[in-house]
Amino acid sequence: MPEGHSVHRIARQFALHFTGVPVSVTSPQGRFAADAALLDGHTIVSARAVGKQMFLEFDHGLWLRVHLGLYGAWDFAGDVSLGRHGETLRPSIGAPRLTRLRMSEQEKVGEDVDAFPPDPIGQVRVRLLTPTVVGDLRGPTACEVQTGEEVQASIGKLGPDPLVDDLGEAEERFVWTVRKKPTPIALLLMDQSVVGGIGNVYRAELLFRARQNPFTPGREVREEVVRALWRDWVQLLRIGFETGLMYTMDDEASGGVPQHWVYKRTGEPCLLCGTPIQMQELGARKLYWCPTDQA
C-alpha cells in the first residue's frame, strides 16, 4: 500500500503539472462517469495530500478525493516530474520525449509515449487530461467528488500529518492520543485517525528504531518513546517525500541502498543482535519485529 510519502509525491505531481489549465475529466471504465462530468472542463487550483488521501481542488468549489488503498495507482504520461527531488528530467538532445510514469507505492518509469494522449489501458476509473499531461487512476479504494465542507469533514477525521500540520501542535496531539489508548502501539501507528500516512513498512521500522515492543498498549508506552516515534516519523516521511524511497537505515548500516531492519525479514537474523525476526498477523496486516531488541 502506498504510504504517506508516496501520496505527497503524487500530490506534488498534480500541483506541478495539472494546475492552472482546464482539465478534461472522464471515466474510461464508465463507473465514475456522472461524477467526472461534474469536474470536466474545470481548472485544478490546488493539490493537497493529508495522510494517505489526496484532495484536488477545482475552480468551481468542488474537489476530487482519492484514496489509493492497497491496489490503487496513478499512471501519468507527458510532462511529469521524476527523480530524487521531483525535478523534471528533460532530454538534452533530439525530439522531446513524452515519459510514462506509474506512481503507487513505488515509482516506475515506463516506455515513452508515441502519440499523446495514449489510449487508456484496462480499468481506468478517472482520467485527468490537459494539453501536456495525462493521469489515469485505477483501482482506488476511494474516488469521489466532494464539496469544500465534505473535504473539511474528511480531513477532520485524520490524525496529524508532519508534512501538513504545525509540528509542535501535531506532536502534542499524537502523544495525547496514543497515551490514552489501551490499543497496542503497533495498531495505533497504522490508525489513520491517530497519525496520518504510516503504513506497514514504516510501522515496523519505526518500532524497531525505537526498540519498542509492538504489543505494548499505547497508554503504557513511555512518553519520551511516543515523542521519539513521532519525531522519527517526521524525519522518515521527509526523506521518503524527497527521495521517493523508504530509507529506514542510516547510510553506514545500509550501504546506501534502501533496506530495512525488520520489514519482510521473517526468520532472518536481526542485523543488530542476530535473533530471528518474528512475524505475526495483527489487524489483518503482517507485523515484523525483533523479540530481543523490542522485548
Ligand SMILES: [Zn+2]
Ligand atoms: Zn535484534
